Amino acid sequence: MKIILKENNKNLGEKGEIKMVADGYARNFLIPKKLAVQATKKSLEEREVWMKDEKKKEEKFVGQAEDLLKKLEKMDINILSKAKEDGSLFGSVKEQHIADEISKELGKDFKTKFIDLEAPLRKTGDHQVKVKLAPKKEALIKVTIKPEEA
DSSP, rough: OOOESSSTTTTBBTTTTTTEEEEHHHHITTTTSSSOOOOOOOOHHHHHHHHHHHHHHHHHHHHHHHHHHHHHHHOOEEEEEBBOSSSEEEEOOOHHHHHHHHHHTTTTTGGGGGEOSSEEEHHHHEEEEEEEEEEEEEEEEEEEEEEEOO
């Protein structure tokens, strides 16, 4: 059966793509879960209109992402955490801690899904953290972890 994907699916493809799948898979799984629709003449025409709208939204988002990345690169994110004398932390700094600090700086909500940490930060000092807002739109930001004063 020919279908149009309504959501990104790591096994099938990107939102809006037209794919051929087994009839049972489409009827029993994809269509009932609203992950896809059957590719009919009407749905293909609707897809064309939808794809044009999505392209405009994406261009606008990419422009906003570039502006936000420029702001983030200029920011110094400072996080206070309890630390031992050798600089190792009691616990660790994770994506949520960084997102909270960015949210405070920007004055609006910043989601953790944009922060790409390979592992939680466990030492005081300066760290480079990758922020990825869109495909091919990423930047390194400086995160400084300082020990809390007792």
